[in-house]
Amino acid sequence: MDVNNIDEKTLLHRAQQFDEKALSEIYDIYSPRVYRYAMRLLGNQQIVEECLSETFLRFLKMLHHSQGPVDHLQAYLYRVAHNWIIDYYCKSNMEPDELSDDIAVETNSVEEQAHQNIQVSKIRKALLSLPMEQQQIIILKYLEGRENEDIAILLKKNNGAIRSQVFRAINALRRELQKKEKHYVS
């Protein structure tokens, strides 16, 4: 379902009244997206389930205190999930490459598989080390394939700002990847 096709404000207004149908709809629409978002950054299904559960619980608590979002729910949920993921890595003292990875890259051999796993965790680490907004832009643009206009709406920015931020984000990611490459070589 396209974000633009959902009457998000009405849905959120109903959710603020704890309307079960609206909340159920929100879960159906957004949980698969948050799942994919968290999977990219965590790579482990079990931990992603924890992240999802906590993200939606925090959303309910914010609604309860009348502090929940009034629009751009997806960006809001991504932000909550993102914070959870950062907290998770901090609290567990774990690096992204220490988690068992459920992201399956098709390869021919065990060696290739191992190499691919290293690549995936390197990209994930590099992505995680970017500022939150740059991460979101990269994920929305290159992994979810969204247009700049769409991203601008989601992140409450104008089109031009998004274009220049995409450029900066990809540059920042390139720098981070170079750093990681050096680290892996050494």
Next chain:
Amino acid sequence: MFHKRKKEIVESLKQLNQIPPRNTEKALAGKSRFLAQARLIGQSPVTNAPESRHNSWNHFPKKERKMSTILAILLAIGLVFGGSTATVFAAQDSAPDEFLYPVKTFTEDVTLELTQSPEAKVELALNYALRRIDEINDLKEAGIMPPDAVYARLENQINLALQQASSLGSEDAIRALLQIRDTLQTKEQLMDQQSDDPILLKTRTILQERIQLVESGIVDPEGMYNEFRSGWENTPEPGKNGTQGVEQPAQNVTAAPSGEPQNQPVNPTMEITQVPGNGNPGSATPGGNSNSGDNGKGN
């Protein structure tokens, strides 16, 4: 050069997109938990909002005001038993250490008894169990040790909800059990996890044990139902143990009146029994009424 590098980065990013689909069962369980949490959080008062004062004799929670059936039952109890209807209403707000509390528990038992549909019974029993938790919290806040009977009622009411849920058809049973588990889990999670207060620890232990029990029921609802059945069959009939119709506290009720820590039972209370201080003939507890044995399935 930049474009080539960008292309490489975008290509490598795509590796993060090979995400396995979400496990359907986990997705369903996740949604059910979310909705149960919503129900609980939506009903609980916002802590920083000004508290409404009890400034009238018939104040009782909003939710009950909507429940016309229960209202009718309360009226009927007042009339049938010759007591004042006002007393029955006033009792709905009473705490376990108050004079009218037995009237409150009595009306709960009768309401449960008069409720025919197992689904409605599950919901009622679960709501009553949540009431017990709120009562325990209120007493804790007031610096009063909750009586053991309140813990025992809490366990019994959860068990009743489980027994009724497990008596539903397989799919409905699982759905109802998931809802019970999520409600209990949310209630448990909303408690202060850092506190070492013995009252809180005791309540959390009871909830954790019941959550484990529900988990096993979700895997095998029929097994759970049969265990409840054997629990009733092993429960002595009223009067046979010389207690003149009031059963002894269950051997396996975790919050036994002795006040011992409640980790002792291996199988946490598959029986549902009458609770001390609740000696009334109208108890909805399968062990304490005439339709024990086929309660639930027969409904």
